[in-house]
Amino acid sequence: MIRKYIFVNGLVQGVGFRPFVYKIALENNLKGFIRNSSIGVTMDVEGDKKSIDDFIDALKKRGPEMLNIEEIIIEDRPIVNYRTFEIEKSIHEDQGITFISPDLGICKECQEEIKDKKNNRYGYPFTNCTNCGPRYSIIKALPYDREATTMSSFKICRLCNEEYNSLSSRRFYAQPNCCPSCGPKLKLVDKLGNIVDTQEPIKETVKLIKEGKILSIKGIGGFHLVCNGKNQESIELLRRKKHRKTKSFALMMKDVETIKKYCILSIEEEKVLSSNKRPIVILNKLKDILPDNIAPDNLTLGVMLPYTPVQYLLFEDDLDVLIMTSANLNGMPIIYDNKEAIDKLVSIVDYHLMNNRDIYTSVDDSVSRVILGSERVIRRGRGYSPTYLKGEYFKESLSLGSHLKNSFCFCKDGNMILSQYIGDLDNMETLNRYDRVMETLRNIHNINPELVAYDFHPNVFSKDYLNKFKGKKIGVYHHHAHIASVLFENREKGRVIGVAYDGSGYGDDGTIWGGEFLLSNCRDFKRVGHLNLVAMPGGDRAARDPLRMTISYLYNIYKDSLEDKIQELGGILNYNQDSYFKVKTNMYIEMMKKEINSPKTSSMGRFFDAVAYLLGFNKKITFEGEAALYLENICTLGERGSYEFDIDVINGKYIINTDKILIGIIKELKDKISKRVISMSFHNTIIKFTVDLCVKISEDYGIKKVALSGGVFQNKILLEGIYNSLKKKGFIVYINRKIPCNDGGISVGQLVIANEKIVYL
Ligand code: ZN
Numbered sequence: 001m002i003r004k005y006i007f008v009n010g011l012v013q014g015v016g017f018r019p020f021v022y023k024i025a026l027e028n029n030l031k032g033f034i035r036n037s038s039i040g041v042t043m044d045v046e047g048d049k050k051s052i053d054d055f056i057d058a059l060k061k062r063g064p065e066m067l068n069i070e071e072i073i074i075e076d077r078p079i080v081n082y083r084t085f086e087i088e089k090s091i092h093e094d095q096g097i098t099f100i101s102p103d104l105g106i107c108k109e110c111q112e113e114i115k116d117k118k119n120n121r122y123g124y125p126f127t128n129c130t131n132c133g134p135r136y137s138i139i140k141a142l143p144y145d146r147e148a149t150t151m152s153s154f155k156i157c158r159l160c161n162e163e164y165n166s167l168s169s170r171r172f173y174a175q176p177n178c179c180p181s182c183g184p185k186l187k188l189v190d191k192l193g194n195i196v197d198t199q200e201p202i203k204e205t206v207k208l209i210k211e212g213k214i215l216s217i218k219g220i221g222g223f224h225l226v227c228n229g230k231n232q233e234s235i236e237l238l239r240r241k242k243h244r245k246t247k248s249f250a251l252m253m254k255d256v257e258t259i260k261k262y263c264i265l266s267i268e269e270e271k272v273l274s275s276n277k278r279p280i281v282i283l284n285k286l287k288d289i290l291p292d293n294i295a296p297d298n299l300t301l302g303v304m305l306p307y308t309p310v311q312y313l314l315f316e317d318d319l320d321v322l323i324m325t326s327a328n329l330n331g332m333p334i335i336y337d338n339k340e341a342i343d344k345l346v347s348i349v350d351y352h353l354m355n356n357r358d359i360y361t362s363v364d365d366s367v368s369r370v371i372l373g374s375e376r377v378i379r380r381g382r383g384y385s386p387t388y389l390k391g392e393y394f395k396e397s398l399s400l401g402s403h404l405k406n407s408f409c410f411c412k413d414g415n416m417i418l419s420q421y422i423g424d425l426d427n428m429e430t431l432n433r434y435d436r437v438m439e440t441l442r443n444i445h446n447i448n449p450e451l452v453a454y455d456f457h458p459n460v461f462s463k464d465y466l467n468k469f470k471g472k473k474i475g476v477y478h479h480h481a482h483i484a485s486v487l488f489e490n491r492e493k494g495r496v497i498g499v500a501y502d503g504s505g506y507g508d509d510g511t512i513w514g515g516e517f518l519l520s521n522c523r524d525f526k527r528v529g530h531l532n533l534v535a536m537p538g539g540d541r542a543a544r545d546p547l548r549m550t551i552s553y554l555y556n557i558y559k560d561s562l563e564d565k566i567q568e569l570g571g572i573l574n575y576n577q578d579s580y581f582k583v584k585t586n587m588y589i590e591m592m593k594k595e596i597n598s599p600k601t602s603s604m605g606r607f608f609d610a611v612a613y614l615l616g617f618n619k620k621i622t623f624e625g626e627a628a629l630y631l632e633n634i635c636t637l638g639e640r641g642s643y644e645f646d647i648d649v650i651n652g653k654y655i656i657n658t659d660k661i662l663i664g665i666i667k668e669l670k671d672k673i674s675k676r677v678i679s680m681s682f683h684n685t686i687i688k689f690t691v692d693l694c695v696k697i698s699e700d701y702g703i704k705k706v707a708l709s710g711g712v713f714q715n716k717i718l719l720e721g722i723y724n725s726l727k728k729k730g731f732i733v734y735i736n737r738k739i740p741c742n743d744g745g746i747s748v749g750q751l752v753i754a755n756e757k758i759v760y761l
Pocket residue numbers: 106107108109110127128129130131132133
């Protein structure tokens with residue numbers, strides 16, 4: 001007989017690992033124990049050598065689906081003659097970290113139980129097991145035990161406890177295990193919080209939704225606003241009440257068959273949709289059967305499958321599509337507390353379907369899109385967060401992330417911990433949420449950063465926030481962080497041509513960057529090219545008003561003669577529709593002439609805005625990327641046309657001169673060429689100049705590797721076009737996969753760069 005001490009860490013808690021180990025220990029007739037601690041799982045086993053070998057083999061090969069062992073340490077120990085195999089009480093240790101499991105969508109077995117009239121969990125909306133249910137959103141501390149979650153306030157009943165202790169049960173050691181007699185309960189209340197007298201809150205909810213009502217429904221990581229996805233009036237009402245003009249609403253559909261009725265679904269997309277992460281997946285619409293105010297002027301829909309028992313129970317044959325959008329007020333973080341929902345949503349909803357299981361950490365739904373055959377995560381939230389990545393040689397560190405679409409990132413003991421999507425840090429509420437999530441993760445993992453990375457932008461939140469920390473502070477440029485996020489994800493240590501296309505970020509020359517070619521590794525970068533500089537008349541306002549950018553790009557071409565030119569371009573600029581037009585445009589021109597509040601930008605996002613206006617996007621922008629999305633959506637795919645452009649060399653830098661592109665577009669507008677064709681030609685032009693410039697830089701520096709990042713690469717036509725063209729030219733091309741290419745990935749880049757820089761400081 002021999003004895004082995006085995007330690008594992010990684011994603012080993014909250015995924016059904018202890019029950020699995022218990023089973024294989026008994027199968028192999030081993031004695032000893034297994035124990036969770038705050039840094040991992042310890043096993044101590046005695047038995048004959050072959051049995052222990054089989055046991056270790058099973059550990060490595062047969063574990064539960066979500067199990068991810070990062071490290072395994074095996075040591076010999078002297079025999080102590082254990083009598084039994086036990087699951088021991090968890091302990092707290094100080095060194096190292098263990099991973100928190102993300103929240104998991106309901107599994108097949110649990111789905112069947114809630115539909116089975118003979119099962120005691122028939123219709124029970126909080127059914128879960130070791131394979132599914134809430135995790136991160138209810139965890140207050142590690143080790144992962146019921147007492148350390150918000151389930152601690154529910155006393156487990158005799159039957160549930162039997163399952164919890166029964167080896168043959170799927171709920172063996174399932175921490176949030178509960179049933180109708182001991183677990184959380186649903187409560188339907190009106191908008192003022194008065195209880196609706198009903199024995200069947202779900203049936204009543206379904207009835208209300210069918211009547212056209214708007215409800216808030218508590219999910220895993222927060223509340224959703226819900227209405228019938230086929231009721232145009234309800235959706236319109238929700239838009240008005242939520243002050244959400246055009247941004248698409250996410251949908252939840254009954255099942256995969258239903259999704260296929262409304263969307264084109266590839267095998268890969270179906271896989272992503274049905275995974276236990278259950279993200280929102282951006283899918284191409286099949287036909288215009290659903291109301292068009294779900295996603296106005298959009299060829300795609302954001303769709304997810306139900307992931308909680310409550311959600312499963314809401315669907316019926318004639319109620320198979322629901323609007324399921326995060327419950328928040330404009331620009332504010334998602335609401336996750338019952339009282340807060342009643343206080344804040346009073347002017348939006350008619351009823352709330354809530355429950356008494358508290359959410360400890362809020363998590364938004366995740367968003368993914370399948371591009372170039374693989375999942376590209378656009379927003380990391382529920383099911384994906386927290387994310388653990390390897391940062392082997394990194395110091396104990398923190399990166400604060402970007403101002404928009406914020407996430408932040410820690411590193412401890414070689415493990416990077418990427419937070420969920422927090423939102424735009426524009427208001428106190430979101431900043432408070434940021435602080436809360438950061439403190440929660442920091443406490444759970446006991447992190448004291450010696451190094452803090454932040455964005456160089458002079459007036460973002462992070463300057464104040466930085467003072468909270470004692471560690472060394474390292475500033476990072478926004479677009480360098482974008483490129484570093486791709487390099488890190490692709491394990492590329494060398495220098496590449498980094499193409500960063502996005503809305504805006506602070507550059508090292510004080511202008512606003514966003515159309516950049518950087519010769520870059522994870523430590524340093526050199527800016528070798530960019531889009532030509534244009535003014536943003538009115539500063540940030542220009543980012544919300546495409547007309548200003550159009551005038552600015554035209555000013556670049558026509559300079560002081562633009563005022564006369566505008567008369568001539570009248571029709572193209574929608575001149576006649578707005579009596580203040582002349583007054584407005586003259587004012588913008590004046591501002592640019594006198595350089596009043598007209599910062600310079602090389603942003604690709606602003607270039608898209610300007611062209612979008614010319615092609616009919618004649619309104620204010622209500623969310624980031626809206627105008628670019630419009631252009632992507634109107635493209636006639638397959639058109640091969642493109643516009644002339646110049647790549648100038650100024651002060652040793654390549655400058656993409658956009659003048660001829662705009663002149664070409666205006667000419668085609670005058671010739672009455674379809675806007676859809678023009679938009680496609682515009683995309684083709686960007687693909688062309690990007691590839692041309694990569695080739696030039698490659699010839700200059702002998703580098704054949706390109707990294708693409710920045711929010712503009714959410715545009716499928718551009719990403720696929722540039723990726724494929726570069727490949728054809730023999731380049732190795734890196735793109736984001738797990739880490740969002742938008743600002744949600746900035747914190748990863750910041751952390752990587754700071755840890756690289758510190759080595760040389
Ligand atoms: Zn389950």
